[in-house]
Amino acid sequence: MELVNEPKTKRGLETLDKISKAAEELFSEKGYYDTGITDIVMKAGIAQGTFYIYFNDKKSVFVYLINKLGKELKDSIRFNTKVSKDRYDEEYMGIKTFLNFVGEHIGLFKIVWQAQFVDMELFKEYYESFSKGYVKGIIKAQTKGEMTDIDPVILSYCLIGIANFTALKSIEFDGKSSNYDEVVEEVMKFIRNGAFKNKES
Amino acid sequence: MELVNEPKTKRGLETLDKISKAAEELFSEKGYYDTGITDIVMKAGIAQGTFYIYFNDKKSVFVYLINKLGKELKDSIRFNTKVSKDRYDEEYMGIKTFLNFVGEHIGLFKIVWQAQFVDMELFKEYYESFSKGYVKGIIKAQTKGEMTDIDPVILSYCLIGIANFTALKSIEFDGKSSNYDEVVEEVMKFIRNGAFKNKES
Numbered sequence: 001m002e003l004v005n006e007p008k009t010k011r012g013l014e015t016l017d018k019i020s021k022a023a024e025e026l027f028s029e030k031g032y033y034d035t036g037i038t039d040i041v042m043k044a045g046i047a048q049g050t051f052y053i054y055f056n057d058k059k060s061v062f063v064y065l066i067n068k069l070g071k072e073l074k075d076s077i078r079f080n081t082k083v084s085k086d087r088y089d090e091e092y093m094g095i096k097t098f099l100n101f102v103g104e105h106i107g108l109f110k111i112v113w114q115a116q117f118v119d120m121e122l123f124k125e126y127y128e129s130f131s132k133g134y135v136k137g138i139i140k141a142q143t144k145g146e147m148t149d150i151d152p153v154i155l156s157y158c159l160i161g162i163a164n165f166t167a168l169k170s171i172e173f174d175g176k177s178s179n180y181d182e183v184v185e186e187v188m189k190f191i192r193n194g195a196f197k198n199k200e201s
Numbered sequence: 202m203e204l205v206n207e208p209k210t211k212r213g214l215e216t217l218d219k220i221s222k223a224a225e226e227l228f229s230e231k232g233y234y235d236t237g238i239t240d241i242v243m244k245a246g247i248a249q250g251t252f253y254i255y256f257n258d259k260k261s262v263f264v265y266l267i268n269k270l271g272k273e274l275k276d277s278i279r280f281n282t283k284v285s286k287d288r289y290d291e292e293y294m295g296i297k298t299f300l301n302f303v304g305e306h307i308g309l310f311k312i313v314w315q316a317q318f319v320d321m322e323l324f325k326e327y328y329e330s331f332s333k334g335y336v337k338g339i340i341k342a343q344t345k346g347e348m349t350d351i352d353p354v355i356l357s358y359c360l361i362g363i364a365n366f367t368a369l370k371s372i373e374f375d376g377k378s379s380n381y382d383e384v385v386e387e388v389m390k391f392i393r394n395g396a397f398k399n400k401e402s
Contacts, residue, residue, distance in 0.1 A: 031318045033234045113314040117232045124374050131370070148394060154367060154387040161366030162359045169332070169358040173325050186355040193349060194395020 002064040005053055016054055018044040020068060023061045028107020032062055032118050062118055069108065070126055073101050074133065087141035088199050092188055095163055099180040102167040109168060131156040148195050155195060162187060203265040206254055217255055219245040221269060224262045229308020233263055233319050263319055270309065271327055274302050275334065288342035289400050293389055296364055300381040303368040310369060332357040349396050356396060363388060 007013045022043035026035040037058055041048050055061050080097045084090040102108050115123035134156035141147040147155075170176045170183050192199050208214045223244035227236040238259055242249050256262050281298045285291040303309050316324035335357035342348040348356075371377045371384050393400050 031234070033232070109314075110317045113310075113317070116311045116314065127366075127369070128374065148390065150390045151387040153370070154384060155391060157366045157370040158363045158388060158391050161362030161364070163362070165328075165358045165362030165365065166355060168328070169354070173329065183355060186352040187359060189349065189351045190356060190359050190395040192395075194391045194393075 002060040002067070003054055004056055004060075007054070015044075015046060015050060018046060019051065019054060019061065020065055023065050024069075024105070024107065024111065027062065027065065027114070028110045031110070032058075032114055059118065062115070063122055066112065066115055066122055066126055069105065069111070070129065073098070074130075076101055087137060087144075087146045088192065088196050090137065091159070091191060091195075092184065095166075095187055095191075096180060096184045098163045099167050099171065099183065102171050103177055103180070106171070109164070109172065127157075127160065130160055134159060145197060146199075148197055150195065159191070159195075162191065203261040203268070204255055205257055205261075208255070216245075216247060216251060219247060220252065220255060220262065221266055224266050225270075225306070225308065225312065228263065228266065228315070229311045232311070233259075233315055260319065263316070264323055267313065267316055267323055267327055270306065270312070271330065274299070275331070277302055288338065288345075288347045289393065289397050291338065292360070292392060292396075293385065296367075296388055296392075297381060297385045299364045300368050300372065300384065303372050304378055304381070307372070310365070310373065328358075328361060331361055335360060346398060347400075349398055351396065360392070360396075363392065 007016045019040060022040050023035075026039055026043060030039070035058070037051060038048070040058075040061065041051050044051075055064070077094050077097045081090040081093045084093055112123070112126060115126065131153060135152045138147060138152040138155055142149060142152070166183060166187055170180065176183070208217045220241060223241050224236075227240055227244060231240070236259070238252060239249070241259075241262065242252050245252075256265070278295050278298045282291040282294045285294055313324070313327060316327065332354060336353045339348055339353040339356055343350055343353065367384060367388055371381065377384075
């Protein structure tokens with residue numbers, strides 16, 4: 001477990017949030033290796049001792065942050081696809097939610113991709129847990145005849161790759177900061193034809 | 202320019218190759234920030250002075266390596282798609298070549314993705330130059346009626362994303378080290394339906 005103590009008060013939760021926000025900024029701007037606990041503490045505006053109430057070391061903050069970002073993204077996708085009428089609609093909202101999430105967490109790729117050096121298992125688990133969720137939905141949709149018969153694991157990684165690299169292009173490279181609808185429309189033309197059956201444009 | 206001097210002899214070329222191979226191993230195992238010129242020199246089995254014949258500093262080796270890997274991959278794709286009979290066939294061979302390339306350069310994602318910290322422009326240019334090549338081919342195939350009308354830039358990043366994440370999954374996560382044909386077949390089912398017209402399986 002990456003947390004030494006769970007915060008028990010509102011103030012504790014706020015402190016943990018300050019640490020997490022400071023770490024997110026620093027790990028994406030300076031990178032994990034160039035960031036010290038002192039930097040995190042200073043940026044968060046807390047006392048050094050307060051840091052150690054919640055974390056044992058820098059690595060624990062990193063693990064906590066990666067898991068937190070992954071959980072927030074999954075929660076956000078779950079929330080936004082709650083009223084989806086079919087798997088296609090879910091896919092559409094999922095991609096849109098992902099683009100918005102990256103727009104709100106500009107350093108996401110820098111943080112997640114450097115996990116390859118900090119903790120390869122953590123990096124792998126980050127994507128494997130997304131894939132697992134995807135695979136369940138794909139198999140269900142394939143059984144219903146909504147989606148094409150393609151190996152669900154490979155298809156899940158195709159979809160993860162599409163979401164990641166179109167977000168990288170439009171947000172990180174082109175600096176797009178809102179209104180991703182046009183990007184989503186074009187991406188969905190490809191996904192609709194590629195993975196869905198009997199779904200007219 | 203990242204090279205101080207171009208090697209003029211066979212021996213010079215061999216030395217440069219030794220430096221490049223040592224840097225590739227170290228940047229992917231230990232990472233850019235934890236690797237020193239001394240490590241590179243030791244691993245390459247050359248004298249410190251020899252290093253400075255070709256490079257000014259560590260960053261130059263990194264830039265040289267990223268550009269070298271990008272060029273090798275492009276050359277390899279160009280070579281393997283020379284006899285392709287149509288765009289679909291090119292795409293098939295392109296994905297297959299990419300998987301083989303990643304299999305031969307296990308640390309590729311670690312090296313390329315940490316470029317986000319070392320030199321963001323270099324990182325961006327690495328993918329943008331791939332996209333540009335892709336876009337040319339896509340527009341040609343769309344004009345001929347071979348490919349579906351999807352924004353070619355977005356489509357190029359969809360295809361780059363698919364290649365990267367299916368390679369990440371099958372090679373880095375699952376440890377597959379040869380015979381990527383099954384992966385390519387499944388990926389191409391998706392791409393064929395998603396981006397190609399009148400192309401039967």
